[in-house]
Amino acid sequence: MGKVFLIGAGPGDPGLLTVKALRILEIADVVIHDRLVSAEILRLSPQALLVDGGKQQGDQERIQDDINQKMLHYASKDLSVVRLKGGDPMVFARGAEEWEYLIRHGIDVEVVPGVSAALAVPALAGIPPTCRGVAASFAVIAGHRQHLIETDWSQYARVDTLIVLMGVENREHIAENLIRTGRPAAQPVAFIEHVVEQGSTPRQHVIETSLAAVAAGQIDVEPPAVIVMGEVVRLRSRWARVRELTDQARCA
C-alpha cells in the first residue's frame, strides 16, 4: 500500500514551501493539486503525474468524491501520492475530511503543514495580525454563504483583528453584520487580492478602506482575496511613510 502526504503549498511563492514539502514534492509519483497552487510550485515535481483537483462552483461534492477516489486509487498501487493544497491543508481546505477518509480506507497519511494565506498574505502586504499595543488577538473566519448562515456575529465584535477568507462575494453582508454587532463602522479594512495576469508571476493588490464603505457596497474587488479588519491595517501606510522619510533622510 502507498502513502498519501497531505501537504500545504503556502500562499504561492515556492520560497515559502517548507523544506520537508519540497523534498517530498521532488520524489512524489502523483501530485493531486488545488486551483490556488502556483504553476511555479507544480514545476518542482517534473517526475510526477499532475492531477488537477480544482473545484468549480456548485460542483464541489462530485469533485471531492473524485479526488478521494483518485487518492485511494494511486495509493493502493503502492505509489507515493501528494495531496497538495494552497496555504495550510487544515485551514478551510477539507484536509481533515480527506485525512479521515484515507484513515478509514487503511491508507497511511502524513501531514506536512503549510504557511496559511490567512497570516502570510497580510504579512506580505505589510499588515501583521498582531502588534503590541495595537492588536492582541485575531480570528480567521470563512466568508462563504454556508458559513454565514450559521454565524453568530457578536462573537467577532471584540476580536482585535478579523481575517476573512473566501469573503469577497459576501463582503457587504459580512460588513453590515459586523457593524450591527459592534465593530466600529470607521474601522480600517484591507482587501489583499491575488492577481494572476497571463504569463506573469502572481502579485498582490491591496485596497484599503473602511467597514462602512464595504457595507455600503462601494468596494470593487475580485476573488481570491484575504480581507483584514482592524487597527493593524493602518500600520501598512504608517510604515510606508516611515520608509519614505528614512529614504529621503538618507539621500539628503
Ligand SMILES: C[S@@+](CC[C@H](N)C(=O)[O-])C[C@H]1O[C@@H](n2cnc3c(N)ncnc32)[C@H](O)[C@@H]1O
Ligand atoms: C479554500 S480557502 C483555502 C485556504 C488555505 N488552505 C490556506 O491556509 O491559506 C481559499 C481562500 O484563501 C484565500 N487565499 C488563499 N491564497 C491566497 C492568496 N495567495 N492571495 C489572496 N488570498 C488567498 C482567499 O480568501 C481564498 O478564497
